[in-house]
Amino acid sequence: MRSQSCRRGTVPMNKLYFGDNLDVLREKIKDESVDLIYLDPPFNSDANYNVLFKPGGQASQAQAEAFRDTWDWGEGARHAYEDVMRANGDVAVALSGLRRWLGENAIMAYLAMMAVRLIELHRVLKPTGSLFLHCDPTASHYLKILLDAIFGVGLFQNEIIWQKIRSSKAQSGHFGNVHDVIFLYKRGVQSVFNPQRTAHSDAYILSHYRHVERDSRRCYRLDNFTQTGQGPARLFGDRGLLRPPAGKHWIWSQDRIDDGLAKGLLIFAASGMPSVKRYLDEVGGNFVEDIWTDIAPINSQAKERLGYPTQKPVALLERVIAASSNEGDIVLDPFCGCGTTIHAAQKLDRQWIGIDVTHYAVTLIERRLSAIGIFPDAYQVVGRPTDIAGARDLARRDKHQFQWWAAWRLGARWYREEKKGADRGIDGRMLFKNGPYGDGLIIISVKGGDNVGVQMVRDLRGVIEREEAEMGIFISLAEPTGPMMTEAAAAGFVSKSAHGRLPRLQIVKIEDILERRMPKLPPLPEPERIDRRAPRKQFKDQLELLLPFAGDKIGPTKGDFIDPSIMAIGG
Numbered sequence: 001m002r003s004q005s006c007r008r009g010t011v012p013m014n015k016l017y018f019g020d021n022l023d024v025l026r027e028k029i030k031d032e033s034v035d036l037i038y039l040d041p042p043f044n045s046d047a048n049y050n051v052l053f054k055p056g057g058q059a060s061q062a063q064a065e066a067f068r069d070t071w072d073w074g075e076g077a078r079h080a081y082e083d084v085m086r087a088n089g090d091v092a093v094a095l096s097g098l099r100r101w102l103g104e105n106a107i108m109a110y111l112a113m114m115a116v117r118l119i120e121l122h123r124v125l126k127p128t129g130s131l132f133l134h135c136d137p138t139a140s141h142y143l144k145i146l147l148d149a150i151f152g153v154g155l156f157q158n159e160i161i162w163q164k165i166r167s168s169k170a171q172s173g174h175f176g177n178v179h180d181v182i183f184l185y186k187r188g189v190q191s192v193f194n195p196q197r198t199a200h201s202d203a204y205i206l207s208h209y210r211h212v213e214r215d216s217r218r219c220y221r222l223d224n225f226t227q228t229g230q231g232p233a234r235l236f237g238d239r240g241l242l243r244p245p246a247g248k249h250w251i252w253s254q255d256r257i258d259d260g261l262a263k264g265l266l267i268f269a270a271s272g273m274p275s276v277k278r279y280l281d282e283v284g285g286n287f288v289e290d291i292w293t294d295i296a297p298i299n300s301q302a303k304e305r306l307g308y309p310t311q312k313p314v315a316l317l318e319r320v321i322a323a324s325s326n327e328g329d330i331v332l333d334p335f336c337g338c339g340t341t342i343h344a345a346q347k348l349d350r351q352w353i354g355i356d357v358t359h360y361a362v363t364l365i366e367r368r369l370s371a372i373g374i375f376p377d378a379y380q381v382v383g384r385p386t387d388i389a390g391a392r393d394l395a396r397r398d399k400h401q402f403q404w405w406a407a408w409r410l411g412a413r414w415y416r417e418e419k420k421g422a423d424r425g426i427d428g429r430m431l432f433k434n435g436p437y438g439d440g441l442i443i444i445s446v447k448g449g450d451n452v453g454v455q456m457v458r459d460l461r462g463v464i465e466r467e468e469a470e471m472g473i474f475i476s477l478a479e480p481t482g483p484m485m486t487e488a489a490a491a492g493f494v495s496k497s498a499h500g501r502l503p504r505l506q507i508v509k510i511e512d513i514l515e516r517r518m519p520k521l522p523p524l525p526e527p528e529r530i531d532r533r534a535p536r537k538q539f540k541d542q543l544e545l546l547l548p549f550a551g552d553k554i555g556p557t558k559g560d561f562i563d564p565s566i567m568a569i570g571g
Helices: 021-028 061-066 075-087 089-102 106-124 140-151 202-208 254-262 314-324 340-347 359-371 388-397 399-410 454-467 482-490 510-514 536-546
Strands: 014-018 034-039 125-135 156-163 179-186 219-224 226-228 248-250 266-268 274-279 330-333 351-356 379-382 428-433 439-447 471-476 505-509
Touching (some): 034 106, 075 089, 125 140, 140 156, 140 179, 359 379, 399 439, 439 454
Parallel strands (some): 014 351, 014 379, 034 125, 330 351
Antiparallel strands (some): 125 179, 156 179, 266 274
């Protein structure tokens, strides 16, 4: 799993970007540098459902916040629209026409945000590359107009129908919606394409491969030896010269007929017509066409399930990647979410670039990669703040992402994504073993603004009491005031501690955390030290310690893939 082959003989550095994919594409990805793009962007249906990450059934505020502008005709949509107009060309004509028809509403905002990104994706794609865009029927027809305008109508290859639901409930007034749409576009006429096959079903084999050779027990079927089109007579050994039926020709040349007769590959019917043997063990199965019903969706029992409500199966991405790239090629997913594209690219020995706007997703992908044996030496995370300037920039751009990044940076492995409020904000939790007193809980509160005050510390003291936590950590981007420090000190020490005198409430600056000047904490578990070879109960106990609040679905699953409820907590 850690093979990193490259056709050029160099060791690639796969990259996982934390940030807006438009900025990353423009600033980090070179022209014509990517072999394959797969994107599964947020669909414009069901109130952002494609970006709502639901650990324990609760919608993620971080994910929703990250894409809030996508669904409203606001400043972000207007800027995206203006960028497309400056790009000019067919896509500007198409988008302006859609705006005149649709008006300035949610669907138009979505299309503007997608159009400006599709332009950049087209730019970074190699002439031999391909793009797969995964969407649902709510927006597919609008998106195809944009894709036709950007790539050219002649470079559209397929509208793939993937059956995402195996059974559906009765619908009132319409048929059940059980499919997604995947558009395939080539960048140029010489784009890579490797035909894919599916295995024959047992029923097909029983009905078609009914013949068995006595000497080797090989199964075979008899296939027609003619095709449409006039052709000459051929010599069939001692049967003499045989002429094909009118309007037909023999499928083999004279040399192949002679060789086939010698190998016993031709069978003659009572009428004298030849047929050719097709052996089951030499047939690769049916060619994959544009309706995909053989790849099951992620269900509640799937071993790869991570908690994303619209997570795609690895098999789906393996087919996409195998069909339109070769080993060592670069695969890009600009909406990489829970990392299925990255997972599949790694399995198939491709290089990869993943981009996601939420730190929540980035940490999830890191954990997923670790679970399959891929560690940080095989890839690079780009975009996380590494100094105080970067931290201030993230806080300015997205306060929620800043809060969850800061909690993670301190050591939180679970984000409490509850509705924000001055008296209820919990940005992270850490669990530790507290000797004879059982599990200890640390509450984290993060403030990224310039105005911090003593009331915020009092609020955190109240949360500690309410949650019956042992400790609380207040992380501040700004310099804490004297009264804040006094209030924190007044909280005293943990009353029941197996780790000596631990301050009950501490204040730490982001700058201190970045420079590894940490608050006084008890020993914390290290998720990276999980022994996945341990017996089942021991493995479960380790995970319960390292990844608290994961719910009741804890333990290794078939295939040794960490359980979805554990993966879903984003640490």
